[in-house]
Amino acid sequence: MTSPKTKVASPTEKFFVLIAVCCAAAAMPLTFTGPAVALPAISRSLGGSPIALNWVTNAFMLTFGSSLMAAGALADSFGRRRIFLTGVGCFALFSAGLAFAGDIVLFDILRALQGLGAAAAFSGGMASLAQEFDGTARMRAFSIVGSSFGVGLAFGPIASGLMIDAFGWPSIFLLVVALALLSLGLAAYFLRESRDPDATGLDWPGALSFTLALTLFTYGVLRAPETGWSDLLVIALLAGAALLFLAFGIIERSVKRPMLDLTLFRYPRFVGVQLLAAAPAYAFVVLLILLPVRFVGIEGMSEIAAGRMMIALSAPLLILPVIAGLLTRWFSAATICGGGLLISAAGLFWLSHFAAGSAPQALIGPLLMIGIGISLPWGLMDGLAVSVVPKERAGMATGIFSTTRVAGEGVALAVVSAILSAFIQSKLGAPAGEQASAAAQRLVTGDLAAAASNVPAIGHDALIHGYGDAFSALLWLLTAITTITAIVVFSFLGRGASNDMAEDAAPLLPEEEELRISKA
Known part of the structure; x- marks a missing residue:
């Protein structure tokens, strides 16, 4: 064309x-x-x-x-x-x-x-x-x-x-x-139209195996709270996902022009950027989904009131990414990104102390802290994605980064929803009996009335209390994961560019050695 x-x-x-x-x-x-x-x-x-x-x-x-x-x-x-x-x-x-x-x-x-x-x-x-x-x-x-x-x-x-x-x-x-x-x-x-004259088309085996692997994994994680992790179909779905991810890796190492260049993962700073790309998924994005459900479905807020609450979480994204770029004059990207994730972790821990039904104004502080923390690396991530690899691999690095960030959000949401359901089921305990699982799943989706009909022996207040305790436990887990990520990101991104050059001087892959010899 x-x-x-x-x-x-x-x-x-x-x-x-x-x-x-x-x-x-x-x-x-x-x-x-x-x-x-x-x-x-x-x-x-x-x-x-x-x-x-x-x-x-x-x-x-x-x-x-x-x-x-x-x-x-x-x-x-x-x-x-x-x-x-x-x-x-x-x-x-x-x-x-x-x-x-x-x-x-x-x-x-x-x-x-x-x-x-x-x-x-x-x-x-x-x-x-x-x-x-x-x-x-x-x-x-x-x-x-x-x-x-x-x-x-x-x-x-x-x-x-x-x-x-x-x-x-x-x-x-x-x-x-x-x-x-x-x-x-x-x-x-x-x-205007443009295309890559050297493009060889889509890596169909790689694309299909990757997409199918993610689908099976997500479906398995979402199904587990209802049927149990020992359910044969859940086990088959997760095993199938693992095999397809393995097949995807083999395919990408064998094709001439892979959709995902696995050799990029030999750069520690590139690995650090991928962890940074995934961090907002469980430190921020899952809250964009879970908190409105909690506010509207469990605490009975109107949709407008819930929307106002969410502004405290996401409004820092309008300003702070630009400020983070200015801060690079005085601080390294590793310091800004690691520090931002630690601030988010502190906000998550602070939020965990407020039970379901707490005064809305009391949540504004921790929500702002989470938003502020995640906004600092947000403005630097895209630039880091291409700066930590050789220039000729910048396009591939951007694609991997975007996929890690967006696919990570979907996976994180599925996993976190399953964990929240398990925590709620545990908190409801013996009084809920065999219906605890069904009630927990309904509470995760914000359907308090349906949850109450599943466990009539438990009143609304007890259900809300159990949900609140489970949500706090989930926030403690997210706090720990975000803190560990901050430390690893700081460590990996803190490696100097000279270290990456040394990594790039590592022994060549067989096909790269063959190309070097032919050019010589």
Whole structure:
């Protein structure tokens, strides 16, 4: 496909291309913060089992995260503009369909398709920006896109709460559709086509094995609270996921142009960046989903009040990532990132001391602390992703980083939801009897009434108390994990660039040695 515009883009054209990508970036966080606020209302309207309700969020995050690398490869091969327009168009179409879904199964299927569209839009958009901008202008453009994502995170819950209160839960997808259509129109007119002339197409075996492995793992983790970890199907799902991940590693080491270059993991600083990419998943993103469910479904807040509470958690993302960039003049990236994660850990520990039903204003302090802590590494992560590897591998490093961050969020949410369910079941104890598992799963999805009907011997107050104790125990666990991550990230990122150069001088792989000899 030839480019419709062969001349160099004017500043005005570049500006509108940036606006198009920013609109798509702002719409994406709305697709998981909005349904989190609306989950109790969706449950009342569409019904569904706890597993089906968990897939409301996980279906989107799973397909989004697992498809990013494949979408990037398709963009390089078939055209970045084409993939971006296709992705945004599908994203808008499936988002509109969600507003009219009549049952939970159709809703979950549309969420999965929406994630595929988001992956194509994100990969095509970011790759297109890299072609339109150079040098410091490119860094500023990527920073603006990151800020747009932050705007969606900061104001998504309150905007969703207002729309749910005024028009019902289907209305939360109207804003998403509006932003997507605006992005589609601007990109269709201003964005030029580009592709990688050396691209060899999609690594289909690698893409399929990776996506299927993530799907089996996520389904197994979500099913375990209902049937038990000893259930044969759960064991088969997790074993299948392990085998597919192993197959994926073998495939990527054998293909000529892998979707995932595993040799990058020989750089300790690159490994540190991947841990940093995963950290917000369990220190921040899971709270964007679990807290609105707690506020609305368990504590009985309105959607608007819950949205206001979430601003305290996400508003720091509007300002602090920029400040973090300025702080690099005086502090190393390792210090800023490690310190930020420790602040988040302190906020998580502080939040664990407030039981369900505590005064809302008492939670603002710990929520702000968590948001402040995660905002400091947030502004540095994308730059670090490409700075810790040789320049010629920057594109691959960005794809791996994005996949780690987004796929990690889906996996973390599935795992954390299963852990919360197990903690609740333990807290309910003997009085709940055999129905403790069913009640715990209902509480995780914010359906207090259904949980109470499962265990009529336990009153509402006791259920809320058990949920609150379990939530606190979960926060203690997340505190420990975030603290350990902070220490490891500080240690790995603190290695000097000279160390990485030494790593790069390590013995060559057989194919690299063969290439060196042929050139000689």
